[in-house]
Amino acid sequence: MGKEECKxxxxxxxxxxxxxxxxxxxxxxxxxxxNLREELKRTRKKAQELAVANRxxxxxxxxxxxxxxxxxxxYERLWVxxxxxxxxxxxxxxxxxxxxxxxxxxxxxxxxxxxxxxxxTTAVASRAMSVQNMKYExxxxxxxxxxxxxxxxxxxxxxxMEEMEMKVQVAPWAVEAKQEAGAELKxxxxxxxxxxxxxxxxxxEPKDEEAGGGRDTGFASICAVFxxxxxxxxxxxxxxxxxxxx
Amino acid sequence: xxxxxxxxxxxxxFRPRTHxxxxxxxxxxxxxxxxxxxxxxxxxxxxxxxxxxxxxKDVIAWITNKMKNTTEDAQAFGTMxxxxxxxxxxxxxxxxxxxNDDSLYRFQTPxxxxxxxxxxxxxxxxxxxxxxxxxxxxxxxPYEQAHYNHLHEWLNHKWDFIVMQxxxxxxxxxxxxxxxxVVFDCQERAYWIVNRPPRRTHSALDVGPERLIDPNIDExxxxxxxxxxxxxxxxxxxxxxxxxxxxxxxxxxYITTYKNxxxxxxxxxxxxxxxxxxxxxxxxxxxxxDVPTKMRVERWSFSLFELLSDLRGRDDFKIFLKKEFxxxxxxxxxxxxxxxxxxxxxxxxxxxTIFKTFLxxxxxxxxxxxxxxxxxTVKGLDHPHRYVxxxxxxxxxxxxxxxxxxxxxxxxxxKDIQKKAQSPEAxxxxxxxxxxxxxxxxxxxxxxxxxxxxxxxxxxxxxASAPVDVKAMMSKIDRKK
Numbered sequence: 001m002g003k004e005e006c007k008x009x010x011x012x013x014x015x016x017x018x019x020x021x022x023x024x025x026x027x028x029x030x031x032x033x034x035n036l037r038e039e040l041k042r043t044r045k046k047a048q049e050l051a052v053a054n055r056x057x058x059x060x061x062x063x064x065x066x067x068x069x070x071x072x073x074x075y076e077r078l079w080v081x082x083x084x085x086x087x088x089x090x091x092x093x094x095x096x097x098x099x100x101x102x103x104x105x106x107x108x109x110x111x112x113x114x115x116x117x118x119x120x121t122t123a124v125a126s127r128a129m130s131v132q133n134m135k136y137e138x139x140x141x142x143x144x145x146x147x148x149x150x151x152x153x154x155x156x157x158x159x160x161m162e163e164m165e166m167k168v169q170v171a172p173w174a175v176e177a178k179q180e181a182g183a184e185l186k187x188x189x190x191x192x193x194x195x196x197x198x199x200x201x202x203x204x205e206p207k208d209e210e211a212g213g214g215r216d217t218g219f220a221s222i223c224a225v226f227x228x229x230x231x232x233x234x235x236x237x238x239x240x241x242x243x244x245x246x
Numbered sequence: 247x248x249x250x251x252x253x254x255x256x257x258x259x260f261r262p263r264t265h266x267x268x269x270x271x272x273x274x275x276x277x278x279x280x281x282x283x284x285x286x287x288x289x290x291x292x293x294x295x296x297x298x299x300x301x302x303k304d305v306i307a308w309i310t311n312k313m314k315n316t317t318e319d320a321q322a323f324g325t326m327x328x329x330x331x332x333x334x335x336x337x338x339x340x341x342x343x344x345x346n347d348d349s350l351y352r353f354q355t356p357x358x359x360x361x362x363x364x365x366x367x368x369x370x371x372x373x374x375x376x377x378x379x380x381x382x383x384x385x386x387x388p389y390e391q392a393h394y395n396h397l398h399e400w401l402n403h404k405w406d407f408i409v410m411q412x413x414x415x416x417x418x419x420x421x422x423x424x425x426x427x428v429v430f431d432c433q434e435r436a437y438w439i440v441n442r443p444p445r446r447t448h449s450a451l452d453v454g455p456e457r458l459i460d461p462n463i464d465e466x467x468x469x470x471x472x473x474x475x476x477x478x479x480x481x482x483x484x485x486x487x488x489x490x491x492x493x494x495x496x497x498x499x500y501i502t503t504y505k506n507x508x509x510x511x512x513x514x515x516x517x518x519x520x521x522x523x524x525x526x527x528x529x530x531x532x533x534x535x536d537v538p539t540k541m542r543v544e545r546w547s548f549s550l551f552e553l554l555s556d557l558r559g560r561d562d563f564k565i566f567l568k569k570e571f572x573x574x575x576x577x578x579x580x581x582x583x584x585x586x587x588x589x590x591x592x593x594x595x596x597x598x599t600i601f602k603t604f605l606x607x608x609x610x611x612x613x614x615x616x617x618x619x620x621x622x623t624v625k626g627l628d629h630p631h632r633y634v635x636x637x638x639x640x641x642x643x644x645x646x647x648x649x650x651x652x653x654x655x656x657x658x659x660x661k662d663i664q665k666k667a668q669s670p671e672a673x674x675x676x677x678x679x680x681x682x683x684x685x686x687x688x689x690x691x692x693x694x695x696x697x698x699x700x701x702x703x704x705x706x707x708x709x710a711s712a713p714v715d716v717k718a719m720m721s722k723i724d725r726k727k
Binding site for chain 1: 271274275276278279286296297298299352353354355356357358361364367369376377379380383384402403404405406407409410411412413414415417418419421422423425426429430433
């Protein structure tokens with residue numbers, strides 16, 4: 001059905017936007033490298049493909065005049081999700097252009113900011129591309145060529161967004177959110193599906209104690225204690241009966 | 247989705263107060279140099295080691311060396327770097343200062359640097375708060391919780407997107423290695439402390455209004471502009487100027503008189519409402535308070551201008567003048583003010599009443615001004631405009647200043663009010679009380695109520711000071727007989 005397709009595609013776009021942001025944050029720091037620039041390029045391409053696909057699908061759904069009111073409200077909500085994703089993507093792309101120009105890689109002495117991040121971002125990129133391993137095949141002038149491509153892509157995206165705004169009449173402020181405040185705590189991750197909650201760790205905050213992970217281990221420990229008590233109770237009862245009988 | 251086509255992009259994006267950022271960025275990049283930059287070391291947390299940690303004193307030593315200034319200046323410069331967000335502290339992350347000791351700092355990634363063009367948007371802040379909510383399992387700081395609730399209310403139409411994006415970013419962040427994750431969390435937290443500071447902290451990001459012209463581009467000044475600049479400066483040299491000894495003397499006199507009354511230099515009694523959210527200072531200094539504060543009464547003695555500008559002081563002065571039966575000067579001055587500042591339609595009627603009451607020969611409240619001024623004023627009143635009474639008003643003001651004012655300061659009325667004036671105790675709020683105050687701020691008195699009070703007082707005053715109709719009084723007395 002159209003709605004389910006839309007939702008999965010929006011999920012994918014959302015994932016790619018989040019990963020792109022992670023990659024752009026690493027730009028200009030010590031975890032910057034040739035690989036990172038290539039990952040950015042690939043993620044961008046994927047994002048654009050998804051964007052175009054999403055747009056055609058949603059515009060066709062919204063243009064259909066014969067849909068019910070609830071359906072229309074739902075499609076409008078999906079449209080707002082789509083356009084917010086695109087806005088974030090556009091801003092990130094513009095910023096990556098600026099930072100990429102300020103911190104070129106092909107100069108004799110690289111002046112990358114020592115932020116403390118040294119690991120690679122391969123895993124994030126492969127998550128965005130939904131592949132197991134990333135293969136790098138870029139040539140050495142990725143800096144300049146990539147930045148030129150990026151500029152054209154940015155103009156394309158801005159153009160697309162202006163078109164979207166002119167052609168589709170959706171009032172974004174009229175959309176009501178389905179999630180209430182604190183919905184992220186219940187870990188309902190995606191638009192349609194739900195998935196398992198995650199556990200957080202951060203050691204640098206003095207107040208944040210690492211002991212005890214998340215709710216799942218809490219439940220497990222309570223269950224274990226309960227089972228233990230039951231076994232002890234049963235053992236006591238059996239012992240009492242044995243003593244009584246003998 | 248933000249509406250892009252409604253407001254045209256006239257590229258009014260440049261915030262001039264932040265155009266020092268380009269130079270700061272160059273300096274931060276220089277600090278990264280492996281040979282001549284700041285030396286980094288490693289930080290050991292429980293099991294992970296994170297590189298690229300710098301200590302405060304190294305940074306300050308490097309700045310002193312580079313900019314060839316004193317340690318205090320370098321420390322101030324370092325604090326500005328921290329306050330703008332180029333470097334963030336690792337211990338005590340809320341206090342954005344650079345200390346000249348072993349406290350640890352780290353550089354911020356270029357994405358999170360302050361820029362002239364990009365704002366820290368609310369939607370990004372909402373995503374960050376949602377992520378933090380997940381990590382802290384619902385235990386946000388109070389100011390963060392307040393922001394969260396507010397954003398949930400007004401960004402409600404994008405809330406689905408915010409939740410989705412927050413969970414995705416959280417999951418994507420887990421794909422990185424442990425030390426990188428820790429660094430990323432610290433970076434984000436530092437960025438948002440700079441851009442959305444908690445209560446009662448100072449923020450360096452005072453950007454001012456946006457401008458059309460980019461202050462970073464070099465402007466070519468044309469020949470014609472140079473010619474006009476030359477003409478201007480030549481004329482400026484020819485103008486006669488006040489001697490600096492005279493103007494500086496006046497400035498010094500002003501400072502010595504007013505320095506205890508300035509809320510920046512001296513503590514404001516009982517407490518500055520902008521700092522402690524307690525408005526007793528304003529209620530004690532209202533327009534129609536019975537007992538004014540000591541500072542206010544002292545201010546009245548500085549000059550007649552101060553006394554008349556403060557309406558409570560003017561009331562007091564009126565009481566004194568009533569006792570001396572010389573209220574017509576002040577009444578004329580007030581009437582002239584009203585003419586100056588009033589509506590254009592009421593000007594001719596006001597001018598007529600003033601003439602009848604104060605200036606006509608044999609008027610009930612005739613003022614004693616010299617003949618020349620009187621002649622000019624009466625002639626001007628044929629075609630009244632706003633400033634027709636200016637000369638007469640100045641003359642009356644000078645009369646009051648030279649004579650009545652000093653008598654007022656020595657009078658029992660003034661001495662009485664000096665004794666009665668209250669001096670409130672300074673407040674001493676604890677941080678918990680300050681938080682309490684901040685949450686229970688009242689909107690204050692509605693201006694309509696104040697305006698109604700003013701109107702009633704004016705009506706009463708007008709009735710009381712209407713010239714006594716002698717004939718009516720006499721007829722009343724006759725009737726009684």
